[in-house]
Amino acid sequence: MDTTGIDARLRVDYAGFSLDVDLRLPGRGVTALYGHSGSGKTTFLRCVAGLASEGKGYLSVNGQVWLDTASGVRVPTHRRALGYVFQEASLFPHLDVLRNLEYGRKRVPAAERRVQLDEAVQLLGIGHLLQRLPAGLSGGERQRVGMARALLTSPRLLLMDEPLASLDQARKQEILPYLERLHAELDIPVLYVSHAPLEVARLADHLVLLENGRALASGPIADMLARPDLPLALDDDASVVVAGTVAGFDAAYRLLAIRLPGGQACLRVVHAGLPEGRPARVAVRARDVSLALAPVRDSSIVNIIPACVRNVAPAGHPDHVLVSLDADGAPLLARITRYSRDQLGLAPGMRVWAQIKAVSVLG
Amino acid sequence: MHLDSSDFAAIWLTLQLATLTTLLLLLIGTPVAWWLSRTRSRWKGPIGAVVALPLVLPPTVLGFYLLVAMGPQGPVGQLTQALGLGVLPFTFAGLVVGSVIYSLPFVVQPLQNAFESIGVRPLEAAATLRASPWDCFFTVVLPLARPGFVTAAILGFAHTVGEFGVVLMIGGNIEGRTRVVSVQIYDHVEALEYAQAHWLAGGMVVFSFVVLLLLYTRRRAAPLW
Amino acid sequence: MNAFSVVAGLAALALSAGAPAAEVQVAVAANFTAPMQALSQAFEQDTGHRAVAAYGATGQFYAQIRHGAPFEVFLAADQERPARLEAEGRIVPGSRFTYAVGSLVLWSAQPGLVDDRGAVLTQNGFRHLAIANPKAAPYGAAAMQVLHKLGLAPAVESRIVEGQSIAQAYQFVASGNAELGFLALSQVYKDGKLTAGSAWVVPAALHEPIRQDAVILDRGVNNPAARAFVDYLKSPRAADIIRSFGYEVAAP
Numbered sequence: 085m086d087t088t089g090i091d092a093r094l095r096v097d098y099a100g101f102s103l104d105v106d107l108r109l110p111g112r113g114v115t116a117l118y119g120h121s122g123s124g125k126t127t128f129l130r131c132v133a134g135l136a137s138e139g140k141g142y143l144s145v146n147g148q149v150w151l152d153t154a155s156g157v158r159v160p161t162h163r164r165a166l167g168y169v170f171q172e173a174s175l176f177p178h179l180d181v182l183r184n185l186e187y188g189r190k191r192v193p194a195a196e197r198r199v200q201l202d203e204a205v206q207l208l209g210i211g212h213l214l215q216r217l218p219a220g221l222s223g224g225e226r227q228r229v230g231m232a233r234a235l236l237t238s239p240r241l242l243l244m245d246e247p248l249a250s251l252d253q254a255r256k257q258e259i260l261p262y263l264e265r266l267h268a269e270l271d272i273p274v275l276y277v278s279h280a281p282l283e284v285a286r287l288a289d290h291l292v293l294l295e296n297g298r299a300l301a302s303g304p305i306a307d308m309l310a311r312p313d314l315p316l317a318l319d320d321d322a323s324v325v326v327a328g329t330v331a332g333f334d335a336a337y338r339l340l341a342i343r344l345p346g347g348q349a350c351l352r353v354v355h356a357g358l359p360e361g362r363p364a365r366v367a368v369r370a371r372d373v374s375l376a377l378a379p380v381r382d383s384s385i386v387n388i389i390p391a392c393v394r395n396v397a398p399a400g401h402p403d404h405v406l407v408s409l410d411a412d413g414a415p416l417l418a419r420i421t422r423y424s425r426d427q428l429g430l431a432p433g434m435r436v437w438a439q440i441k442a443v444s445v446l447g
Numbered sequence: 448m449h450l451d452s453s454d455f456a457a458i459w460l461t462l463q464l465a466t467l468t469t470l471l472l473l474l475i476g477t478p479v480a481w482w483l484s485r486t487r488s489r490w491k492g493p494i495g496a497v498v499a500l501p502l503v504l505p506p507t508v509l510g511f512y513l514l515v516a517m518g519p520q521g522p523v524g525q526l527t528q529a530l531g532l533g534v535l536p537f538t539f540a541g542l543v544v545g546s547v548i549y550s551l552p553f554v555v556q557p558l559q560n561a562f563e564s565i566g567v568r569p570l571e572a573a574a575t576l577r578a579s580p581w582d583c584f585f586t587v588v589l590p591l592a593r594p595g596f597v598t599a600a601i602l603g604f605a606h607t608v609g610e611f612g613v614v615l616m617i618g619g620n621i622e623g624r625t626r627v628v629s630v631q632i633y634d635h636v637e638a639l640e641y642a643q644a645h646w647l648a649g650g651m652v653v654f655s656f657v658v659l660l661l662l663y664t665r666r667r668a669a670p671l672w
Numbered sequence: 673m674n675a676f677s678v679v680a681g682l683a684a685l686a687l688s689a690g691a692p693a694a695e696v697q698v699a700v701a702a703n704f705t706a707p708m709q710a711l712s713q714a715f716e717q718d719t720g721h722r723a724v725a726a727y728g729a730t731g732q733f734y735a736q737i738r739h740g741a742p743f744e745v746f747l748a749a750d751q752e753r754p755a756r757l758e759a760e761g762r763i764v765p766g767s768r769f770t771y772a773v774g775s776l777v778l779w780s781a782q783p784g785l786v787d788d789r790g791a792v793l794t795q796n797g798f799r800h801l802a803i804a805n806p807k808a809a810p811y812g813a814a815a816m817q818v819l820h821k822l823g824l825a826p827a828v829e830s831r832i833v834e835g836q837s838i839a840q841a842y843q844f845v846a847s848g849n850a851e852l853g854f855l856a857l858s859q860v861y862k863d864g865k866l867t868a869g870s871a872w873v874v875p876a877a878l879h880e881p882i883r884q885d886a887v888i889l890d891r892g893v894n895n896p897a898a899r900a901f902v903d904y905l906k907s908p909r910a911a912d913i914i915r916s917f918g919y920e921v922a923a924p
Contacts, residue, residue, distance in 0.1 A: 135571050161574040162582075168575035174568050178590045187586075188576030237576055519848040536849040537800055537833045619833030619844065620805060633836065637731030637808030 087111035087146055090241070090273070094131050094141040094151075103127045103297040109290060111146045114267055114274040116288035116305070118281075124297040125277040129243050132275065133168055134161035145241050146273070165196075167234030167272075169244040173226035175218040181229050182214040188237035197238050199270070204232040207269065208262055224255035228262060235270070242274045248283060256283075263287055285309070285325050285367050286446045310408055310415035313397060322370045322406075325446065326351070326414040330364050333357040339386075340445070342366060346413030349389045353443040365446040370406060372442040373418035377428055379437045387440040391416060393432055396425060411438050449642045456623050457631035457647075464539070464627060465607040468546040472554040472603045473596065475547070480558035481584075502552045510616025513545050517617065537619035542627075545613045554603040561595020562588065598662060605658045608651070693720040694897035697742055699733040700725045701749035701884065702839040703774065703811060703856035707917040708747070714913060715904050721897040729837040731808045737762065737889060744892025745901055747771060747884065749838070750810040754885040767888040770922040771905050772914050774882035775857035776814050776874040781846055786870040792852065793824050798831065802844040802853035805834045812838070814879040815854030821878050857918030864916055873918075883922065 089111040131139035143151035208228040291308040331343040340355040391411035517535040535541030573583040611629040618625035635644035804812035835841035845853035892898030
């Protein structure tokens with residue numbers, strides 16, 4: 085399968101708002117489109133889908149050119165091999181779940197169907213809902229059916245527009261694992277629009293940051309989250325995501341050891357056991373990281389890791405700074421006071437010890 | 448019962464007229480209503496107003512202009528004569544044309560409302576699921592607009608049955624061809640045949656009530672028009 | 673001159689004009705429209721009273737009058753309806769009289785189509801023949817009588833179209849939708865001659881006389897203008913006007 089990537093040079097002009105982006109996105113994995121409401125994320129997604137008729141420019145997805153205004157090429161939505169999950173499911177009210185699922189599938193030539201009905205049903209756990217009408221489903225169930233329906237068109241690109249936004253916490257927690265499973269088991273590139281940092285942290289491989297219709301930055305998630313100059317980092321909840329591998333499990337204390345990308349150090353966190361060698365993502369909040377010039381002994385903090393200071397930059401708060409570090413291959417952020425920076429005399433290149441008070445395993 | 452063969456002929460003629468008119472209106476009205484519900488062109492207002500004209504024009508005005516236009520000197524009349532069809536006044540076909548114009552808004556407006564209330568999201572969803580615009584129209588729009596079609600058909604039919612002014616102007620009162628029930632009642636009154644007038648008029652009241660009852664009890668069950 | 677003498681002078685002027693001017697509501701058969709308009713004008717000029725006319729089908733007026741329509745004088749197109757009203761006691765007793773005798777004409781908007789003997793009816797040069805509804809209008813009934821008398825009814829029957837009133841029959845012919853029509857002479861006759869098209873004035877012998885009766889309805893019993901109008905209709909001046917539109921005036 086062609087994975088050359090997504091080339092999106094798009095422009096949309098509405099009264100009072102315009103979108104103007106020039107992006108190269110990976111042709112596989114989950115790319116998150118992150119930004120506040122009004123930043124243009126949904127506009128971009130609709131433009132990629134061909135639903136915004138005012139969109140101009142150039143768009144090619146893994147070798148397929150869907151839009152080329154200069155040459156007069158505009159592939160209509162129904163001929164683009166994409167799947168779209170709307171914010172509120174939008175199931176057809178006059179069809180039961182099974183017929184909703186089959187709607188798209190029927191319209192894809194048999195030779196191109198790669199996703200099977202029971203596969204999608206299993207993946208999203210909706211087997212017991214097939215005879216029901218959409219009106220008889222809960223919000224979470226509707227979203228899962230919507231996702232399965234989009235998948236069943238065997239799309240080359242899956243577009244998801246804040247699929248969890250209209251759900252409550254409990255439903256969100258219920259569906260996120262399905263999304264992660266989707267990501268892990270199907271090889272379909274996903275564009276995922278969201279303004280929720282946690283979803284982005286759990287799912288994204290690549291992140292595009294949008295503001296006012298422009299792309300501020302685009303890059304792999306770990307790098308993006310660790311950049312102190314981006315608004316992401318200025319959030320109180322600024323976190324980094326570290327991609328590590330499971331190194332071992334202490335059953336007596338239920339401590340899971342996760343090896344950092346560099347291969348030397350491990351982070352240990354209380355968690356259920358996971359098979360060794362399995363990839364594991366963890367999130368570390370900047371405010372949970374403190375720094376010391378020498379390793380502290382006899383401390384309750386379990387994770388004390390050698391790191392190298394890369395940069396010191398202003399934080400959102402005038403009396404704080406953000407220190408970006410490289411800890412055995414994992415980019416980390418630490419939020420400390422200006423006072424401490426001056427006391428410790430922190431400067432790029434210095435070797436320090438990062439004390440990580442809390443680590444959360446993402447999956 | 449005091450009804451005679453000419454009364455039954457009038458009833459049968461009226462039913463034929465109403466049925467044919469309703470079918471034609473559903474055929475013509477659907478694309479018009481669809482266009483009106485989707486378009487953002489600046490012609491939407493004027494065309495919507497033209498469609499709604501028969502709602503406010505006195506039927507005799509409509510009938511009068513039809514008489515002139517369809518007559519041998521009028522534009523429509525000249526066209527029909529050139530096509531070898533003669534002229535339309537005094538013919539059943541002429542009544543059908545008049546009825547289609549007269550009942551147009553009663554069919555187009557419910558359809559337009561039904562299409563509008565579907566919104567744009569189901570159409571977008573269908574497109575993302577590989578349905579072409581025609582496919583989408585038949586598999587998503589029509590089923591969702593079905594209550595609107597029922598309303599349009601019922602209103603169009605009932606309205607044509609009740610038509611009087613237009614028929615009066617262009618019909619010529621020919622039994623079996625243009626003498627519909629409403630005119631037949633009028634004739635009975637003119638000729639002082641009150642018993643027959645009562646039977647026919649009473650029958651029409653009952654018919655109209657039943658039709659409207661059907662329409663209104665259905666409405667509660669199907670909120671989408 | 674002081675203010676008092678001005679007022680006194682004006683008052684004297686007003687009083688000398690005779691009885692105060694009144695209005696009368698008249699229901700008029702459609703075929704008599706043109707003569708009625710001329711008569712109203714003359715009536716007002718000569719007497720100062722106003723006649724307010726409504727034009728329509730005789731049968732309709734009859735039904736409305738029976739149910740309380742506010743007319744005070746009724747000029748019908750036949751004798752039957754006024755006679756019924758008389759029998760039902762709805763008129764001022766003794767007020768019924770024939771105000772005009774109608775003439776039937778076979779007319780076409782096309783000059784030269786109708787010959788002066790009505791032979792056009794025997795040919796196939798027409799697709800539609802318009803008449804007023806025979807059940808409702810005496811001119812329509814008279815038209816059918818003429819056709820039967822001439823033995824033409826079977827041949828012509830399929831081409832007959834009916835207007836609800838003589839006015840509508842006229843409309844069918846004037847618009848060209850019907851090439852021929854049996855109409856009231858007054859509709860196409862003014863100042864003693866044809867206004868347009870071609871015509872055959874049907875000899876009175878071919879049909880029952882179309883005697884048109886008028887009555888004062890009981891609503892108008894106390895209205896001086898009602899009595900004045902009916903009297904005016906019988907006057908020589910009115911007779912002239914009525915005849916100029918192609919009617920005969922009944923012998924008093």
